[in-house]
Amino acid sequence: MTQDAHPSTASTQTTPGEPVVDTDERAARREYDTPSGRVVGRVDGDVVRVLGVPYAEAGRFERPRPVAPWSSPLHAFDRAPASPQLPAPGLEALIEGAAADMVDDEHCQRLSITLPADLAADERVAVMVWIHGGSYVSGAGDLRVYDPRALVAEQRVVVVTVTYRLGMLGFFGDGGAVPANLGLLDQLAAVRWVHDTIEAFGGDSTRITLFGQSAGGDAIAHLMISEGARGLFARAIVQSAPLGIVRGRTRMIAAMTEAVGTPRTDAPVDEVLAAQPVAERAAKRFGLRGGMAFGVQYGRAPLPAEADADDAWREVAPEIDLLIGSTTDETAVFAEFSPPLQRLFALPLVGRAIRRVMIDVTTKAVYHRAGRAFADRHRAAGGRVTTFRFTWEPEGTSFGAAHITELPLLLGGREAWGHTRLIGTTDWDDVERRGRKVRQVWADFARTGTVAADATAGLADTLVVDRRPS
Template identity: 90%
Template sequence: MTQDAPRSTASTPTSPGEPVVDTDDRAARREFDTPSGRVVGRVDGAVVRVLGVPYAEAERFEPPRPVAPWSSPLLAFDRAPASPQVASPGLDALIEGAAAGMVDDEHCQRLSITLPADLLADERVPVMVWIHGGSYVSGAGDLRVYDPRALVAEQRVIVVTVTYRLGMLGFFGVGDEVPANLGLLDQLAAVRWVHDTIEAFGGDSSRITLFGQSAGGDAIAHLMISEGARGLFARAIVQSAPLGIVRGRSRMVKAMTEAVGTPRKDAPLDELLAGQSVAERAAKRFGLRGGMAFGLQYGRAPLPAESAAADAWREVAPEIDLLIGATADETAVFAEFSPLLQRLFGLPVVGRAIRRLMIDATTKAVYHRAGRAFAERHRAAGGRVSTFEFTWEPEGTAFGAAHITELPLLLGGREAWAHTRLIGTTDWDDVDRRGRKVRQVWADFARTGTVAADATAGLADTLVVRRP
């Protein structure tokens, strides 16, 4: 069964990837024949943008299902809509304008593909699939700060950015009526779509690397052991995943569900989002875990029981190359938005020492120790693994080498990042100089599954990589 594409084109069909000039739009286009139907993207300088392609569809509180093939060409010119979400004042203050121009839609299961504009017809390049972070409650794959243009143009890779359901719509879960892990199932559906389809865009389906930061890194770690994921990707880059707080969450989840009850499938969206705030308040008494109230639930599809997770990671270790790490001062950025902590840190004489101790302790508890243990288990089980730490401290900020600090070195570019608090007064040319080298390390890992001994030459004050 086929369906009409959301938009159609009047251009004359040509061979996949060949430029097309439309009678109504003189901008160069590219057409790609996929198992789902013909897709039309735009040439944007050195790259081709294929935006907002549906990889699945789902009604509220239902698992994703494959999209029926479309019969007319799909004009993939618009960014994927974000999942509806509660505004994040802290994030908005840190990364001003990150969500500018974004719209939201519950039917957000879409991905965007950016590829080099000069790929040859028979060329196949590595594929990097970006899973965004945001504590499972905020963000979107097509935010300006995640623009992969530089990574694609410099490193000759294809980057796919994925948008998925968040918060109450994707990561709540109350019995069978509101299944848990719907956002993770969306991600799994997206990775499956990429594996089955990316050859049509010049991608090498045997060299698919998932990379993601924060909750996105955590999701990738769990996609490694998700039912139905084996063989879909060969490599994983796990950035700043809060692995120290993802286990032992059952009591907190119970408190959240008791506070909210079972959301109605036909409830107004505003009512659902209000319930999210109720759930987050119920989670606050659970310490560091409550800092990321929404998340994955073990023992619910597609994840194994919590007691079986370690063995599942050992089983897949030989099949997946891993690059995992964090920033040096992860939690400094969160402390910035706590009035209580800011008063404490501002105490005369002892305030600075208290700040250092708290940031060190919480960074190690949430990120560093669990990340190292994850890497060690992967290596002991026969997997190939490298670890990293970002040490770069942008000038003119109070954050140091904090959570999110590495993202301007990978994605986004000058327009997205140059005027944010995260960058401070750092000259963008300096950011780009560091970024070019970091992007090469990430892309080389996607190509080879390892990091060369001299890969971080000149990055001593930015990135430290430890090879096997």
């Protein structure tokens, strides 16, 4: 079908097989014509939700392929299922209820679109595509803590949240029987779908920004140099990417592969997931790199060889505006869930000093130095770069300005974050005051590729930005 940016309320005719609904519910529906077929979303107050749209399909350990166009309207009313994954008790302890009501499915290549409810028919706004984190083994695009409602409604942007394969299903791969980088290939397929389709939802395909945190930020850095990605997005926001541990992983990957062997394509999914701790144990002896055992693999589609990666990043730098940074005390949150470290930090007299030094050293090694080098290379190659550092320390927590601390300022809202340990005793009005300004900075970058000189006024204790000219 031809693209039509016109959102229209559904007709009174029912699609064969569709449940009969009353007039009020039909009035809350919006229909969009896309190259894949007609998509039906729902008005949810000041936004429209278009949930769980398939962007690709694949069997187990297969590369993603385009979804065949559908002939009947697709009723996009349900959140995208998560990739099957093992429980993450540390994350759940920190963000209670993050995965509540989520279902999982190996066929998780789906995305959700949130757009302002009052977009005009001829209006085109900037698009922000969220790639979630979780060490490449946990999470999902449609977790409640990633709800983009405030970002969309306040800043008048379209936000797309992407779900992709994780862990053994998406980032194991021996390059032979099991292809590597399947989760990254999923993300690439999603970005291509967004580029080719988002105009139908009022998005501007020339102003697509990828933004992601932790493994999501790392994935975005590698999507920048993925084969077939060129021209699909104009800007990248890389938050807390562990760029210091993504190189030099060949021996670790070989050890993981040897420990696990080749997973069966017909095995129950629980059997495949049970191999994940085996792989992670094999990775532990490789130091900090083993802390994120799963990840992208250089030299296997869609990535260049590791020796060629820097040149690839230099080549694309002039084409992609970059906003990159991290928090002050990234690794404090990981130390919190390590009993041996907690015993060490509890030692009288020296415990606090040991904690401070260890968090400083590991944060710089995994996040700060590599992130700064990434920005410097991008700038030297002719790209526009803005760097940032989140310094906000929520009250009533022991984490400080730690990993994921910035997320409540961008996504999720009070209902998702207000009761969590991460927020502690911080008054939500204070979170919202900071969050509104941070969302403005992120959205302005998505619109213009720059951060205005006065954009962080009033955020001195939250966000520090370096706008050095390229």
